[in-house]
Amino acid sequence: MPFMPVKFTLQKRVKLAQGLWMIYWLSVIVGIILFSLGIFFKIELRKRSEMMDNNESHLVPNLLILVGLLACGLNAFGGKVCHDSLDPIKFAKWKPMLKPFLLLCCGFNALLLLTALLCFLMQFAVYLTLAEGLKNSIKFYKDTDTPGRCFMKRTLDMTQIEFRCCGNNNFRDWFEVQWISNRYLDMSNDLVKDRVLSNVEGKYLMDSVPFSCCNPGSPRPCIQHHLTNNSAHYDYDHRIEELNIWTRGCREALFYYFSSMMNSIGVLIVATVILESVDMAGLKYLTTALETMDDPENPECESDGWLLEKGVKDTFGDLLTKLKTLGSSNQVVEGGDSPEAAN
Secondary structure (H helix, E strand, O other): OOEOOEEEOHHHHHHHHHHHHHHHHHHHHHHHHHHHHHHHHHHHHHHOHHHHOOOOOOHHHHHHHHHHHHHHHHHHHHHHHHHHOOOHHHHHHHHHHHHHHHHHHHHHHHHHHHHHHHHHHOHHHHHHHHHHHHHHHHHOOOOOOOOOOOOHHHHHHHHHHHHOOOOOOOHHHHHHOOOOOHHHOOOOOHHHHHHHHOOOOOOOOOOOOOHHHEOOOOOOOOOOOOOOOHHHOOOOOOOOOOOOEOOOOHHHHHHHHHHHHHHHHHHHHHHHHHHHHHHHHHHHHHHHHHHOOOOOOOOOOOEEEOOEOOOHHHHHHHHHHHHHHHHHHHHHHHHHHHHHHHO
16 A cells, blocks of 8 residues: 555646745755855855864865755756646656656755764864864964965954954963064063073063954953053953953854854755755655546546555565665676686
């Protein structure tokens, strides 16, 4: 007995074909959106590449571009089939392609689910890449005259301004590195010389942050130097004062940005899988309803449509039998080749 059978009249077949045509073209629009999101995600990763130590993975955006293109092609084809389905002459040329098309759609849904899963799982890799990349970016901030790092200062400054963040974990990360190049230090100044000599690694460390850490919304002029020295500023106590620099680390800010994007894309892909499943179910009903018409020359006659020709249990049983038969035939072929090889 067929699984989920439905009786169809001419009016129902027409409404199903029209509804499916609209859903298929809606799926084409979703495919364009997925393709666009893949391009956007790839561009964003390229823009933040230096913040990720040039180790970012482009697997997810590449898959998004691929599934976007596939969605456009498959759903445009499905829309064309639905458009021609009520014309027996036009539908006849599509009929042999429908079974492979539905199998291809099943494979496409599996690819969509894999892409959605990667959107959620790859976030941990993004977090680790950001942690290492930002750590090195801060270390190389001063190297404006070193080939390959000339624009690191500009990139990190623009990132801190755009994402309203400071440092890797927080602003104190800047206290642990020398972020001012030696070419801009007056080594004849005793204070500068003493600070360099007092450090075992010969670095000029200070409790200061770059200008890009400043919060322009603060009513007080930015205090970016001597942040932990209360006597250096009037009416200031760094332990209780709300600092007028960004206190959130850039790793947290950037990870929130990328994880929000990836979560949104993942949810959209899951919704796309549901939409594609509706398309497949509707097309199966439509094709079986057209194939089982009592009198194909009489469009007014009734017909039966179903999702599976047999029940779910019987269908899976037949599938397993076919797989076993295929496996047995392969073994026979291998066994038959052995004597020939021996001769």
